[in-house]
Structures are given as C-alpha cells and as structure tokens.
Amino acid sequence: MTLDLFEEYYKSFSNWGRWGHDDQRGTLNFITEEKVVEAAGLVRQGKAISLQLPLDGNGPQTGAFGRVNPVHQMVATGTDHLAGKQVYSNDPLGWGFADDSLFLFLQGGTQWDALAHIFREGKMYNGFSAAEVTSHGAKVGGVENMPTVVSRGVLLDMPRYLGVDYLEPGYAITPEDLDGACAHQGVSVGRGDVVLIRTGDMQARRTEPGWAGYSAGDAPGLSLRTAPWFYERDVAALATDTWGAEVRPNEIDGTFQPLHLVLIVSMGMLVGEIWQLDDLAEDCAKDGRYEFLFVGPPLVIPGAVGSPLNPQAIK
Numbered sequence: 001m002t003l004d005l006f007e008e009y010y011k012s013f014s015n016w017g018r019w020g021h022d023d024q025r026g027t028l029n030f031i032t033e034e035k036v037v038e039a040a041g042l043v044r045q046g047k048a049i050s051l052q053l054p055l056d057g058n059g060p061q062t063g064a065f066g067r068v069n070p071v072h073q074m075v076a077t078g079t080d081h082l083a084g085k086q087v088y089s090n091d092p093l094g095w096g097f098a099d100d101s102l103f104l105f106l107q108g109g110t111q112w113d114a115l116a117h118i119f120r121e122g123k124m125y126n127g128f129s130a131a132e133v134t135s136h137g138a139k140v141g142g143v144e145n146m147p148t149v150v151s152r153g154v155l156l157d158m159p160r161y162l163g164v165d166y167l168e169p170g171y172a173i174t175p176e177d178l179d180g181a182c183a184h185q186g187v188s189v190g191r192g193d194v195v196l197i198r199t200g201d202m203q204a205r206r207t208e209p210g211w212a213g214y215s216a217g218d219a220p221g222l223s224l225r226t227a228p229w230f231y232e233r234d235v236a237a238l239a240t241d242t243w244g245a246e247v248r249p250n251e252i253d254g255t256f257q258p259l260h261l262v263l264i265v266s267m268g269m270l271v272g273e274i275w276q277l278d279d280l281a282e283d284c285a286k287d288g289r290y291e292f293l294f295v296g297p298p299l300v301i302p303g304a305v306g307s308p309l310n311p312q313a314i315k
Contacts, residue, residue, distance in 0.1 A: 001224055001251035006258050009224065013231040014266045016126050023126055024145040026115055026268020030236045031151045035192040039152040039293045045315045049283055051196070051239075051296075052110040052310040053276045060206075060243065060274065061108045064216035070104035107306040112149075112239075112298045113271045116141030117305040118264040125268040137303020144302045146270065151236055152193050153294025153313055156181040157281045158220075159200040166200025167220035169213075172247040173197065175229040185290040191234035194294045196313075197222065198277040202241040214243055221247035227262045230269065237296075238263075239272025239311075272296075272311075280313050289315060 019029045053059065059069035080086050081096030088095045107113070115125040116138035122130050124141050132139040158173060159166050161181040167173070178197075182188060189195055199220040205212040219242045230238065238245070246259040263269040284290045293314040298307030 009227045009262050010266045013227055013262060015268045024141055026125055027236050028146050028270060030192040030234045036150050042291055042293050043314050047315045049280050049313045050310055051275050051277060053274055055109050059109050060211040060215045062215050067105040067108045070102055073101050075099040075101055106304055106308055109308055110275050111306050111308050114141055114143045114305045115268055118260050120261050120265045125265055138305050143298040143304045143307040144300050147297055147300050149297045150295050153292050154187050154189055154193055155196045155280055155284055155290045157198045166204040169218035171220040172223035174223050175226050178229055187290045189233050192236045194237045195235055196277055197240045198281050199242055203278045219243060219248045221245055222259055223247055224251050224259050237270035239275045241275050241277045245271055245273050
C-alpha cells in the first residue's frame, strides 16, 4: 500500500459531477425504482431480521473521539403514577403515563456515515466545501438527503468462507476474499446492491471487558485494495460489523482511514459501521440464501452527519 496507489484510486474512482454538481446522494443514485421492485421479489418467507446493536450503556464506546454509549433516562414512570405524583394523578379515569429520553452520539452504535462526515483537503463529496458543516450542522451532505434506503442486500460472511470463528485484528479483506465469499455463497454483487460484510469482530469482543479494544483499536476490515471492487460493481452502500469498516492498523503508515476518503469523499458511497450481523449470518447459513430485501433508512435529522438506524434484512 502506497500513497501513490491511494492517489490513483482517489482520482480514478471519483463520482463528483456524475449525477450533477448539486448531487448529495452519491452512490444511492444506483438504487432505481426497478431495483427496489427486484429486491422486493426476494421476500419469500416473510422473515425480518434486525441488524441493530441495542442502544444502551453496554455498547462499545469508550470515549475515543469523544463518543460515549447512549444514556437512557426515564422522565415519567409507573412508580410516579402509583405515588400519585403525576400531572394527571387526579384524573377521574385514573390516568397515568411513562415517558423517557435518550442521549446518544449519532455514530455511537449501528449507524450510517453521511457524505458530510468525512473531508479531504477542505472538501467533501462532490466538491462541497467543509465550511458547509458548521456548529449548526451540515448545510449539504446531511442524512436528510437519503431518507429511503431500500434495495437488494447481500451478506458476505467472511469467517464462514475462510473457515474461522472470526477474523483476527489486522486482517485485511482483499478483493480476492470478496470474490471467494461470493462464489462460496452462490451470490453476485451488482449495481445498486447494499453489501454487508461480516468479520466476526463484534461477536468475538462484545462480551469481553471494555469490548477488548473494539472501539478505535486494531480490527479486521476492508483493504484499500477493495475500492475498485466496489466501484466497478456500482455498489450503493456497504456496512460492516466493525468500528471503522476498514482494516486497522491502517495500511499506509502515518495515515488514518484512507479507504474512507476514497469511498465517502471521492465515490460518495454510503458506509455503515457497528452493525450486528451475527443473527443474519446464522440464518443465511441455515437456508443457504445470502441475498434479501434490505431496508435501512437513516433517521431524518436535518444537518446530521451520521444517523443511527435499525436496519432489516427481509427474506
């Protein structure tokens, strides 16, 4: 891995201007109405599998990058009701209620990165200035520009393909690995697909103290060399069960997350991280079907540069 290779990828795989100079959807433009109809045809059993890690205090965040796990607070409770201390406690119908709130980092759990999440040299996807993202949020490139994400989903279960329980930290998934997993599972990846890549990293560390360095630490993940694989197939989005999608330590010494720059800034691809893919992997292994209807829109939060979601694989 060299800086020259990175620069070649960054320039060659750029989608800036491909869908117009005002475009803020990037590779989601590959998902057409016809693609959604095709994906809907994959539903045969009526089975829906959630891919979300629970939003609670048991998540992987440690404070790295300022991120902490969600804080759930009760504002009104059943015990308040029983104590007769609620605003409607004197209602003749015996009315009571519960209410709650949630404080969370939008990218602290199962999440999408918006196109305004990553910059290079003062620019985000499609040449928009980083100055468009202020303390008030993102004027362009925010998650509100992708309110519907429905397409054909494909799971690539790398540990099962490679015959291991999980990939070791530092393992770089190559294009050859992705091709091998597709052949092993009997699936292909094409235009408009959402590709979910399981490394087993979440399953391996989730029950360990502090998640054993899962957040911001060394991890298996995608090699920079996979950039042309996704570009050539016109993939709409990808997501993994790791903290940062790409392999860590990063492959180019002295750099941070180079694949993010190619995928998000240059290509305009939707990238997801911290997805719980283990239940889906078990189901796919049982029925031998690694393709499904995928439904995973972000929350509509104007100006947000990332969003939590509860993505669904529907078979």
